[in-house]
Amino acid sequence: MKLRFKKILCILVSAAFCVHFYPVYAAEDMRVSQECIELIKAAEGFSRYKYWDYSQWTIGYGTGVSEDEYPDGITEAEAEQLLYNAVVRYEGYVNNFADRYDVSLKQNQFDALVSLTYNMGNIWSAYDTFDLKTYVINGSENYSFLDIAKGFGEWRVAGGSVIQGLVTRRQEETKLFLSDREDYSGEVWRVNSEDGTNLRREPDVNSERIGFMKMNTIFYVTEKKTTGDGYLWGKVSYEGEECWCVLDFSKYIVGGPIECFENGDEVSGEKWIITSEDGVRLRSGPGLNYENLAIIPKDKEIIVTSTAEADGYLWGKTKFAGSEGWCALDFAERKDNQDTELPGRTLESIYISSMPNKLTYTEGEMFDPEGICVKAVYSDGSEEVIPDFTLDGFESAPGTHTINVTYMNKTASFEVEVIQKQLTGIEIAKLPDKTVYSQGEQLDISGIKVNALFNNGTTEEIQDFSVSGYNHFIGEKKIVIEYQGFTADFNVEVIEKKLTAFEITKLPDKLEYYKGEQFSTKGMIVYAYYDNHSKNVITDYTVSGFDSQIIGDQIIRISYNGFIQTFIVSVKEHKERPLTGDIDGDGKRTIFDLILLNQYAENGHNDLEYDKFCAADINGDKIINDLDVEILTYMISQE
Amino acid sequence: MKFKKLFAYAAALLVIGSTNAYAENGVNPQINVSGAYAEPWGFAEVKIDIKNNPGISAFSINLSYDEEILEFADARCGNGLTNGTFFCNGSRSGKSIKAVWSNASDMYLNDDIAVIRFKVKNAEAETSSALKIEDSEFGNSHLEPVEIETHDGEIKIAREILPGDADENGIIDINDIVTINLYLLDNHIYPLSSYTAEANCDMDGNGIVEITDSAIMINKLCGID
Numbered sequence: 001m002k003l004r005f006k007k008i009l010c011i012l013v014s015a016a017f018c019v020h021f022y023p024v025y026a027a028e029d030m031r032v033s034q035e036c037i038e039l040i041k042a043a044e045g046f047s048r049y050k051y052w053d054y055s056q057w058t059i060g061y062g063t064g065v066s067e068d069e070y071p072d073g074i075t076e077a078e079a080e081q082l083l084y085n086a087v088v089r090y091e092g093y094v095n096n097f098a099d100r101y102d103v104s105l106k107q108n109q110f111d112a113l114v115s116l117t118y119n120m121g122n123i124w125s126a127y128d129t130f131d132l133k134t135y136v137i138n139g140s141e142n143y144s145f146l147d148i149a150k151g152f153g154e155w156r157v158a159g160g161s162v163i164q165g166l167v168t169r170r171q172e173e174t175k176l177f178l179s180d181r182e183d184y185s186g187e188v189w190r191v192n193s194e195d196g197t198n199l200r201r202e203p204d205v206n207s208e209r210i211g212f213m214k215m216n217t218i219f220y221v222t223e224k225k226t227t228g229d230g231y232l233w234g235k236v237s238y239e240g241e242e243c244w245c246v247l248d249f250s251k252y253i254v255g256g257p258i259e260c261f262e263n264g265d266e267v268s269g270e271k272w273i274i275t276s277e278d279g280v281r282l283r284s285g286p287g288l289n290y291e292n293l294a295i296i297p298k299d300k301e302i303i304v305t306s307t308a309e310a311d312g313y314l315w316g317k318t319k320f321a322g323s324e325g326w327c328a329l330d331f332a333e334r335k336d337n338q339d340t341e342l343p344g345r346t347l348e349s350i351y352i353s354s355m356p357n358k359l360t361y362t363e364g365e366m367f368d369p370e371g372i373c374v375k376a377v378y379s380d381g382s383e384e385v386i387p388d389f390t391l392d393g394f395e396s397a398p399g400t401h402t403i404n405v406t407y408m409n410k411t412a413s414f415e416v417e418v419i420q421k422q423l424t425g426i427e428i429a430k431l432p433d434k435t436v437y438s439q440g441e442q443l444d445i446s447g448i449k450v451n452a453l454f455n456n457g458t459t460e461e462i463q464d465f466s467v468s469g470y471n472h473f474i475g476e477k478k479i480v481i482e483y484q485g486f487t488a489d490f491n492v493e494v495i496e497k498k499l500t501a502f503e504i505t506k507l508p509d510k511l512e513y514y515k516g517e518q519f520s521t522k523g524m525i526v527y528a529y530y531d532n533h534s535k536n537v538i539t540d541y542t543v544s545g546f547d548s549q550i551i552g553d554q555i556i557r558i559s560y561n562g563f564i565q566t567f568i569v570s571v572k573e574h575k576e577r578p579l580t581g582d583i584d585g586d587g588k589r590t591i592f593d594l595i596l597l598n599q600y601a602e603n604g605h606n607d608l609e610y611d612k613f614c615a616a617d618i619n620g621d622k623i624i625n626d627l628d629v630e631i632l633t634y635m636i637s638q639e
Numbered sequence: 640m641k642f643k644k645l646f647a648y649a650a651a652l653l654v655i656g657s658t659n660a661y662a663e664n665g666v667n668p669q670i671n672v673s674g675a676y677a678e679p680w681g682f683a684e685v686k687i688d689i690k691n692n693p694g695i696s697a698f699s700i701n702l703s704y705d706e707e708i709l710e711f712a713d714a715r716c717g718n719g720l721t722n723g724t725f726f727c728n729g730s731r732s733g734k735s736i737k738a739v740w741s742n743a744s745d746m747y748l749n750d751d752i753a754v755i756r757f758k759v760k761n762a763e764a765e766t767s768s769a770l771k772i773e774d775s776e777f778g779n780s781h782l783e784p785v786e787i788e789t790h791d792g793e794i795k796i797a798r799e800i801l802p803g804d805a806d807e808n809g810i811i812d813i814n815d816i817v818t819i820n821l822y823l824l825d826n827h828i829y830p831l832s833s834y835t836a837e838a839n840c841d842m843d844g845n846g847i848v849e850i851t852d853s854a855i856m857i858n859k860l861c862g863i864d
Contacts, residue, residue: 590778591699591739591776591777591778592697592778594724594741595696595741595743595778595780598696598697598723598724598741598742598743599743601743603743629724630724630726633725633739633740633741634728636699637727637737638728638737639737
């Protein structure tokens with residue numbers, strides 16, 4: 001129990017010791033619910049370490065302990081368990097009270113009374129002068145919300161003064177005690193202003209003042225009205241006379257709902273409640289740059305008649321304290337189930353009074369609700385057109401789909417049919433990047449964009465089309481794109497490519513010849529270059545300038561389509577004829593010469609150097625074959 | 640007869656169980672010249688085979704012999720040479736021959752590479768001629784030399800060969816079985832008496848007296864071919 005309650009406890013507990021305490025037994029009857037535990041925890045607050053509270057050491061959630069217990073403090077879990085153990089005693093008080101007076105308590109009532117007892121002791125049940133005891137014994141259902149609230153409210157005063165902590169706690173216990181009741185005929189409020197609140201004849205600050213309620217007075221409100229000055233007024237009964245007070249300075253406790261009117265008319269806007277701790281600024285327009293008119297405090301209910309978005313906020317037009325302006329609804333919360341629920345009637349159902357114009361769709365089409373009309377049916381038999389229902393269930397895929405119309409948790413439905421879309425053609429939306437080709441180039445359709453056209457008016461880019469109509473011949477070509485039987489075409493042009501140069505990028509392997517040898521281009525690579533910046537290897541060039549009988553350097557000319565490139569080779573005399581059979585040139589005939597000769601005879605010897613050829617042509621017939629192998633085999637066997 | 644068979648089998652098993660004369664060849668490439676037995680004026684055929692062949696594309700082998708005892712008759716390439724060109728010259732010097740073979744690609748078979756036949760001159764019996772590989776050269780298709788171990792052979796001249804007559808008494812009986820098996824058991828303690836006795840024991844004619852010869856001899860004695 002918190003320190004601030006010391007005073008009241010001093011008095012009340014002293015009184016408690018003077019009255020008869022009922023025997024306390026282990027709770028055999030009712031036990032508190034978790035709701036009660038949570039209420040006590042919230043009201044008591046948590047203290048990790050024990051402290052001296054009036055007459056005892058206290059720890060956790062206001063639980064009494066001995067001086068030596070918990071020297072190192074307590075965890076929240078341990079504190080809750082301690083609370084569970086401690087609350088047994090108070091459950092016993094309430095159970096004994098119920099047994100004694102043969103009272104049947106509901107769980108919420110039991111919880112509320114245990115919370116009260118845990119906080120204040122069981123004095124409330126000891127004296128008949130306390131109304132709460134009378135109400136409970138006689139059956140709380142026979143008393144109004146206001147009676148019950150006042151009954152709990154008797155236990156908010158300590159030492160002749162009201163303790164705000166106790167006020168709040170009694171409010172919560174009142175709410176809990178009445179939570180199962182639905183027979184409310186108004187709202188119970190409590191004056192929350194230290195200055196109290198005036199009672200006036202009319203909901204107008206200039207109206208006659210006929211009374212006054214001080215802070216924490218609990219009263220009944222049977223009607224609410226928002227007036228032109230922006231205040232929320234509540235109609236109350238004071239000494240048998242109806243009067244009005246400003247509810248902006250009071251706090252709602254329990255009960256309701258009751259009608260709320262604006263300027264005498266039914267509220268046509270939405271009810272929102274300010275949730276920001278610091279309140280919300282009322283500005284002259286929907287935006288941060290508008291003049292600041294007032295600050296609407298937290299928990300103030302406002303009526304929003306229109307909205308606008310500006311500066312990243314949703315602004316609501318409302319009235320407060322006589323000024324009409326705009327406030328940011330991002331710091332407020334819209335009240336649920338308020339749309340058209342007028343007092344005395346409830347929404348029974350909704351139905352579709354007029355079907356949408358379009359009930360058949362093609363795959364891919366968007367849903368069009370045009371023509372639909374939805375009506376709400378209320379408990380009083382009235383019907384109204386609903387403008388802000390929601391629609392879901394549409395899927396733009398082939399099949400029949402049920403569209404659900406939802407409004408205020410009521411639903412109606414209808415069906416639409418979506419038929420498969422059909423291909424009606426294709427189109428070339430964008431030509432390829434390249435449409436002019438040089439002779440010999442491959443078709444390149446990079447950059448082309450081909451669309452499929454459907455009967456629902458949509459298009460879809462396709463990739464898996466086929467292409468035909470291109471060849472290398474010079475002229476204009478009609479390129480045909482084909483997709484699922486549909487075709488589209490475009491033209492490209494093939495122009496003749498022109499040789500601009502050619503180049504010997506690699507000289508022949510052999511650049512030195514012996515007299516009589518044939519020229520070989522083996523190893524030579526020649527590129528032709530064209531005006532379309534392409535190039536390719538050519539082999540159909542012409543070679544001239546070589547004479548194997550002329551000793552010395554010779555200029556070889558390579559000609560191709562009028563272009564000429566040259567390089568130099570040399571021709572020299574033979575030194576002497578090599579040893580027959582000495583193919584590897586090591587000066588003797590061995591089995592390795594035989595191996596070489598076998599390979600030449602089997603694999604060919606077109607490019608064999610002259611010296612080697614002479615050595616391998618054992619019989620001098622200018623041919624290297626098996627006969628040469630046999631002869632060389634014989635020769636080696638003789639050596 | 641039953642006793643003979645049992646004895647023969649027992650003797651054969653004794654040899655099989657005790658000998659370790661035939662060690663497994665290593666992995667090194669080898670060229671072996673086989674031995675042979677021949678009678679005066681007869682012919683002796685020796686084989687040159689290759690083992691652990693790493694792949695050869697050509698070889699030349701120079702094989703020497705005793706020209707007082709032997710005379711080159713002819714030669715042919717062995718079963719291991721399925722392609723290529725082979726030539727063997729026996730008349731070059733009268734005391735050695737040179738066999739040459741080559742092919743365009745490598746040969747990997749492990750088999751005979753040459754079969755050489757010699758004619759035995761009117762030589763005195765119980766003599767022999769060594770068959771020595773004087774020099775040889777091997778190469779593969781990459782023109783790389785291939786190192787190969789060579790093992791020489793020998794041709795032994797017998798008087799008159801009577802296959803199965805291990806004890807040279809002119810009769811083929813159980814005693815011959817005992818003689819060959821004792822030889823196989825330990826040829827130092829129980830040597831055969833002569834080249835003729837060895838030739839008589841070389842039942843398969845491969846130039847070596849070995850366990851298979853004993854088995855052949857037993858089968859022949861028992862009438863099993």
